Amino acid sequence: VLSGCVTTVDKIQDIQQRAMMSMRKPGEKMVAPPEDASRRYSCSTYMKDKLVIEEIDVIPDRINAGDEINQRIRYGLCPNPPSGTMNGKIVRTVLFNGETQFEDITYYAFKPGTWTIDAFIQVPRDVDEGMYDVEVVVTYGSKTVRSVESFLVKKK
Numbered sequence: 001v002l003s004g005c006v007t008t009v010d011k012i013q014d015i016q017q018r019a020m021m022s023m024r025k026p027g028e029k030m031v032a033p034p035e036d037a038s039r040r041y042s043c044s045t046y047m048k049d050k051l052v053i054e055e056i057d058v059i060p061d062r063i064n065a066g067d068e069i070n071q072r073i074r075y076g077l078c079p080n081p082p083s084g085t086m087n088g089k090i091v092r093t094v095l096f097n098g099e100t101q102f103e104d105i106t107y108y109a110f111k112p113g114t115w116t117i118d119a120f121i122q123v124p125r126d127v128d129e130g131m132y133d134v135e136v137v138v139t140y141g142s143k144t145v146r147s148v149e150s151f152l153v154k155k156k
Helices: 002-022 034-040
Strands: 027-032 050-059 062-064 068-078 086-096 099-110 113-122 130-140 143-154
Touching: 027 034, 034 068, 034 113, 050 130, 050 143, 068 086, 068 130, 086 113, 099 113
Parallel strands: 062 143
Antiparallel strands: 027 113, 050 068, 068 113, 086 099, 086 130, 130 143
């Protein structure tokens, strides 16, 4: 009985994650204007750039070989001056058993406000089954934020 409950919960989670993924589009999207980010992060008390990485995630956490995953970064930026940007770099690396399978490097100009950046990564049909990691490294100014999320690849 317990096994059936876990399977049902997994299926519901898969449906939720795929629905969420279907609403996302590749690229960047403003979530909140600069004024909101400034209030949220109390930027008026700082006299320099302030960038906050709010979220780094990967969905779904289970896929079939040949499907794709969505990797999202959500950030807020209060630049000084208020119309400025902050240059940085985003490196996404997919690993299997510690070995790099795919790597993407994007030089990025972070913009004022709160934004999401969505990337979709196609997993080839001929990959091995198992747990894969997506390592995301965001570098800006003198700071680096690193996150690792895992997903399972199954053969159909």
